[in-house]
Amino acid sequence: MxxxxxxxxxxxxxxxxxxxxxxxxxxxxxxxxxxxxxxxxxxxxxxxxxxxxxxxxxxxxxxxxxxxxxxxxxxxxxxxxxxxxxxxxxxxxxxxxxxxxxxxxxxxxxxxxxxxxxxxxxxxxxxxxxxxxxxxxxxxxxxxxxxxxxxxxxxxxxxxxxxxxxxxxxxxxxxxxxxAREMNIDSWHIIMRMRAPQEGPCEPIAPLELPHSLHAFHRVSGSDSLNMVRIMKRPGGQWEELKIPRSIRSIVCLNLPSFSGGLNPWGTPGTRKVQDRDLTAPFVDDGLIEVVGFRDAWHGLVLLAPNGHGTRLAQAHRIRFEFHKGAAEHTFMRIDGEPWKQPLPKDDDTVVVEISHLRQVTMLASDPCKSKSVNDPSSPMCCSNHDDDERNSLEDEDEWEEGRKKFGAADTFKFPDEVDVAHLS
The missing domain is CATH 3.40.50 (Rossmann fold)
Structure with a gap:
């Protein structure tokens, strides 16, 4: 045929x-x-x-x-x-x-x-x-x-x-x-952790239909105002607290040069500003996610200003948000374009959202391609490899690892026993 x-x-x-x-x-x-x-x-x-x-x-x-x-x-x-x-x-x-x-x-x-x-x-x-x-x-x-x-x-x-x-x-x-030419892009893992309430019914953490990239393995209820953001700049490095300017009302973490339908979310900072803050140009395959703050609580409103953009707060291999009890009853979240209203804690519990680098997948790129590769010599401000000499970890890493194993876009995917996965190519 x-x-x-x-x-x-x-x-x-x-x-x-x-x-x-x-x-x-x-x-x-x-x-x-x-x-x-x-x-x-x-x-x-x-x-x-x-x-x-x-x-x-x-x-x-x-x-x-x-x-x-x-x-x-x-x-x-x-x-x-x-x-x-x-x-x-x-x-x-x-x-x-x-x-x-x-x-x-x-x-x-x-x-x-x-x-x-x-x-x-x-x-x-x-x-x-x-x-x-x-x-x-x-x-x-x-x-x-x-x-x-x-x-x-x-x-x-x-x-x-x-x-x-x-x-x-x-x-x-x-x-x-x-x-089209092949181009690698980082793949990221997201996990939300919260404790189930002792009394009352469990509320879903998201809409009735979770985005395909999320899978619930416990039904739990939610939390309040953002209390702390921690970032890890390199694999196995130390967690350090990220200071958020008081003017920032919302935070976007992304690995693309486009947000909200074509917006350049971080503008074009001067060279000296980038060097002073230890930031490199945003690449889609450098193992770093961009953390950008906006003065607006509603991300979409930045489109009202054609030249408006956020503030680059950091680049991280891993980032962790901690929500504690506060004045607000909920916050708005969005993953891969899928939004929901997230309940926040009403007691002393903590809601944690962690984003960590997973691996890479291969995209097809056509010209003009806005994404930049760290391995492309023509890309501006190529950064050198980070030293990987810090190996400190948190005491609860085992608990996070258990959660990670239960997540995945193909969580039910399993080759038959007779197929040797190691030889797949």
Missing amino acids: DGHTNGTNGSCSKPCEPLTDYCIPDYILNPDSEQVLVDQAPCCPVVVFINSRSGGQLGSSLIKTYRELLNKAQVFDLSEEAPEKVLHRLYCNFEKLKSNGDPIAFQIQSNLRLIVAGGDGTASWLLGVVSDLKLSHPPPIATVPLGTGNNLPFSFGWGKKNPTTDQEAVKSFLGQVKK
């Missing part, structure tokens, strides 16, 4: 010769399909994930177009099937076929690229799943802007306006995916 073949089993729906570069044979995608002889592997095989609920009717329309141009079996509606299930099935089948000596499976796995269309929350969901797979050569990811903020696509050169969904527009995007 090849891209020219018409059929009823999910093959390309009509002859479209250029798209054979992207079409994946059925037997690669479905373990139950009969293996067939294929002369040549596609040079840019893609698996497409689309959130049909994003962008109004655009999501559903985009699914229809991709399925017209590619193998229907390689285009997935995220409202119907989670990405971890798709990739679990696909990579298990890769291993089975490669063990049987199938060279096409090996080539497709080596050249595989993922496309995700949806908002920032949808894209981050897929990035988290791929990160959790811990593959030695994870497939790079291209993002289609199909939400409100679209900060991920905008940061890597894919634009921020929702796309048109006709065949020519999709063909053009696929051409960009084939030409």
Whole structure:
């Protein structure tokens, strides 16, 4: 079977010769399909994930177009099937076929690229799943802007306006995916810890539907005003208290050069100011998260001033927020574009939110790309490696580690026992 073949089993729906570069044979995608002889592997095989609920009717329309141009079996509606299930099935089948000596499976796995269309929350969901797979050569990811903020696509050169969904527009995007360059981006781990109340019902810590990047493993209730922020500048280093100016009303932690739909959140500080505060240029792969303060309690209001920006407070490998009892009953939080109203403590309890560096995933970047790599000589103010001579840790690190193990975008992901994960590539 090849891209020219018409059929009823999910093959390309009509002859479209250029798209054979992207079409994946059925037997690669479905373990139950009969293996067939294929002369040549596609040079840019893609698996497409689309959130049909994003962008109004655009999501559903985009699914229809991709399925017209590619193998229907390689285009997935995220409202119907989670990405971890798709990739679990696909990579298990890769291993089975490669063990049987199938060279096409090996080539497709080596050249595989993922496309995700949806908002920032949808894209981050897929990035988290791929990160959790811990593959030695994870497939790079291209993002289609199909939400409100679209900060991920905008940061890597894919634009921020929702796309048109006709065949020519999709063909053009696929051409960009084939030409795109790979670029690493840091993956971050977030954990919230709080004690369940002794009396009364437990309240959810977030909306009834948690963002896909969060998983509740205890039902607990909430806390009050921000009391302390601690940062760790390098792995294994010491925690130090971050002094927050009294004028700061909200804090944003991010690893992208774009916030709130294209805003540059930290402006362009002078060289002397950067050196005085021990700050480097913001890179997406340096293992450091940017901590930016705003004078507004509502992050979106900074858009009212076109040149407005926040104040860079710090760069950290790990950051911890501690909330104690105070005047407020709740605070507003947002992760990957997903907001909720977080209850705060009414007693002497403490709510802690920790963000820590996890690993890296690979993005696909198209020009113009706003994200900068610390390993790119053309990037301004490349920083040297930090010394890693401080190894102090907190007494409760074991407790945090236990919590970390229970979190992950693909927390149910597990290869069958007969698959040797160490050999996945």
